[in-house]
Amino acid sequence: MDYSLLWLDWKKRGGLPPWTGRVEGTPETPQGKAALRELREGLAALGAAPGTGCLRLREEPGNGEGWTLTREGEDVVLAGPGRGLLYASFSLLEKLALGREVRPEASAPRYPLRMLDHWDNADGSIERGYGGNSFFFRGNRPVCDGRTRDYARLLASVGLNACCLNNVNVFGEALELITGKYDKVLREIGDTLGEYGVSLWLCVNFAAPLDQGGLPTADPLDPAVRAWWRETCDRLFAAVPGLRGFLVKADSEGRPGPQTYGRTQAEGANMLAEAVRPHGGTILWRCFVYNCTQDWRDGKTDRARAQYDTFAPLDGAFGENVLLQVKNGPVDFQVREPVSPLLLRLERTRSIVEFQLAQEYTGQQWHVCYLAPLMKEVLDFTGPTGAVKDRLEAVCAVSNTGDDCNWCGHDLAAANLYAFGRLCWDPDLGSEALAREWVKLTCGPDPAVEETVTDILLRSREVYEQYTSPLGLGWLCWPPTHYGPSPDGFEYDRWGTYHKATCREIGVERGPSGTGYSDQYGPELGALYGSMDTCPEELLLFFHRVPYGHRMKDGRTLLQRIYDDHFAGFAAAEEMAAAWDRLEGRVPEDAFRRVRERFKEQVRSAREWRDIINSWLYRLTLIPDEQGREIYL
């Protein structure tokens, strides 16, 4: 096996309770059977020995996911339907591995759909993939092998239950995934995932009736188009029982969609929803619709407004088996964005929030950036209509995995995968607790390792934010790769992402005197964000155009705050790297070396960020650092 099992690599430890020595039960479902197997193998690996009592698996009928743990005399009983038993088993193994007391408990997931989206291409590459190539596609075709199964185990172990196989940008051989050509291997993949309760999803090309079907149109209201999709789904869902639906990127960054035919997003989504409905299928319809050919001279169009402006008027127009998939922020996975106002707005439409574990804009798995705090900010965010986490029907994230031996390129990036799954099950879990659990499961019980790595993880997002793009400004990265600094890189381009920095001020005004974006949050939050005085400082440059001399709450000027952050962020990156170095000998040698290598690059890159952002603003203003630190001309 040329890859690790991450946190599933159970390590032998003494002192297990006596009832762990024997596992009984005769589950009937594939998931129940998997639970039994995982328990037997996991307990053996943890060092369980024969004793009094036993662990009983009691499979209940149904397709639910909840489970209970009770004590019956000297026995411990896990009860639930097959899927529930699976989650109960992993939960129990984790507790034992962590040395925690096992107490009676009942658990059920907060969301019925907890999903990873793969941006894997049929050619084996991964769009914005930083953990190697695809393990789902090799040699330009889907594959099902042992890694598929281990991947499903990893997902199930943190409670994830869905996986979309291919990139939202569907091209090349991926266009054939729905045509029947790959039914057999898709069925195998679906069955393998399904054994661990993970449903299969596919991204489809909205223009498939044209491109693959040979029809003259892909108009969603055209009867022939509707018939083509129905027939395609009839065949596909029958051939691939694990399939649960489609994820669609339409009318977005050049992808085809209903706009081409003068139809609304709802008309497009509902047409597909009808085709999958007979098979219990669901359509996940991405809201990432904006003008990606904006003229930079156009100061009125505001990309941040686009998704709300497009979808809010359609609230209630989508079919029951459609979920609108909304990115966590209004733009695109920057290290700091406000919560998407669309998530607060939809009342009569089901929604799924989309995070991005793949660190496209947050260091690409070369920089540490633990994303649980960001995800919790979004889930906990509360507007007049309640908390985001209580309004959602589902949660998904762009996966950060690939075929690297450690799955994620950076060993510490696996913490994001772990925390994401756990938060989908229970969004009330804490970032720190999840970090500690992940470290201990992955690295064992060494307290020095636990403290150091937890500290690194918990600091990491703020550190990355400090040395990169200040106060919600975003988009200072190098356009071709989205890695490293290039302050003006996006400035005169078509992506609608501008700072318009002059020698006096910086940022785009999105308050009522500007693009009015802040109004999308309703009166109360709109007023908070819409005024420079009340806007949370970490979002100041997302919402406002601000003079460099603006006084922050602590009395520093905006410019000095930015300088300070960049000096501090770089220093913190160096500290984190040094802290890791002190773990030599305490973590496995190969992981130690891999992470040290990554930290070396993070420090190098952080220095570039610090100096380039500071120089850029110094050149604009010629105002030196108040503390006299070097800023390069």
Place this chain on the structure above:
Amino acid sequence: MDYSLLWLDWKKRGGLPPWTGRVEGTPETPQGKAALRELREGLAALGAAPGTGCLRLREEPGNGEGWTLTREGEDVVLAGPGRGLLYASFSLLEKLALGREVRPEASAPRYPLRMLDHWDNADGSIERGYGGNSFFFRGNRPVCDGRTRDYARLLASVGLNACCLNNVNVFGEALELITGKYDKVLREIGDTLGEYGVSLWLCVNFAAPLDQGGLPTADPLDPAVRAWWRETCDRLFAAVPGLRGFLVKADSEGRPGPQTYGRTQAEGANMLAEAVRPHGGTILWRCFVYNCTQDWRDGKTDRARAQYDTFAPLDGAFGENVLLQVKNGPVDFQVREPVSPLLLRLERTRSIVEFQLAQEYTGQQWHVCYLAPLMKEVLDFTGPTGAVKDRLEAVCAVSNTGDDCNWCGHDLAAANLYAFGRLCWDPDLGSEALAREWVKLTCGPDPAVEETVTDILLRSREVYEQYTSPLGLGWLCWPPTHYGPSPDGFEYDRWGTYHKATCREIGVERGPSGTGYSDQYGPELGALYGSMDTCPEELLLFFHRVPYGHRMKDGRTLLQRIYDDHFAGFAAAEEMAAAWDRLEGRVPEDAFRRVRERFKEQVRSAREWRDIINSWLYRLTLIPDEQGREIYL
């Protein structure tokens, strides 16, 4: 045939002299025979008819290239060695095609080596190629076919006599060009070119003894390395009689070279020179050596100094069959650079100047940019040691050809190929005369076409300069492609190409108070360039760091001059496009449409350049245009 013959597409015209009806002579050499064939076919195409007298070809012995045209009674006699007859024949055909009187004349080329360098890769791509793919390499191997011959005819027709087949960056299958694998086809290519007097050259990898020879080193002083090159050359030159030498990019932008072994450039070049000397071969050694991993924070290193600093101290240390190949300017083919001081400095070393017909930084054959004025500026440039054109032994240019039907992508770009060849033969020819000749040979005698196209060509370089990078500043283009504006694109990168613009001033100081680059020109020119008051204004920002308020000679501020140039340049691009549109029906329809398409892109791109450069400087200064024209925030 899926390509045109450019200016060799002789068009029927009446009124040819009576002696053109018959061609006599029995040349023995391949070149003399080619001359006879070209004359017979060319005269027939021009409409020659039987009359009194005849045209006699009198082949003289020798390998020279000069020729004479004399009258003997009613006959006209072309005399010279075979190569001379070839050039005489094309010259005569051109005169007849242009309707000029044929008078007694003697002609000989100013330089013995007049060369085109192809940056063609073995995989068929062309580095910085904008006229299609390679016609020398297809399917990852060299090919010799009818296009090879027509290419040789085009070269001979303008007096060019050498061609380097492959990219200076030697990689992939091109590494095998010297190993024997392709001897047969190289011989064919050499023979085909040779029939038209064009010698064959190859770019070689300095590390070939290591990479292809299996030796442990490529140290030029190592006896085994020297033996390997000698043996390689013994075989190669015997197998490929048309071969005349190697062109070498060493210690340049990551290419291997003698520096690796602590050896000088001279030691590297001379080692190769020794290996080719027994075969009459020559080494062209590129001087494009600089630190391409410069830290942008390093304000002391000046890339403009690098070539002089490296090679001037080695003057006299190179073998007799080495030519130092020096780019026309000290940096890299920008639209405006000073003449390379190395060209003025070398006294005891033979040199060849390198131009770039491929418009890497001058619009990539989408923008019109007639380069004869630039080439003449360099050739005519006179320092204390005399005019550049009198100091050179040879002239070469990076080719702008590919397998497009019109060879150069842009039909008007063929004027650069034509003018380059003619200037290599006689650098005293004028840019305008060459433009007119090329237009008439290519498009026929329509005066409206001649006037319009000549006017476009003659304005084009200044227009391109106006809307792109101002006053010699350079490097404001988009780094990945070198096309289109990106004012800060190179600013924080490793290429040593910075403007360091602040809100007060712009440019790098290269006078005595700065990097001292201007001193490389010696006392007189150094003083001229080294002072902001005397520096030619078109080079002001190449040599100096200048406040935006600096008064130009006409009283405008530097900033206003830049704004004005950008508005004027865009307007001129629109005018040129409109002028071309008026030629509809007067030039062949397919060429008309192709060029119109290119002008459309030029105007679009010029608008981006105008607005982005102006906005960039406006944002830095917040000083508006004095004439109130719109500059976008």
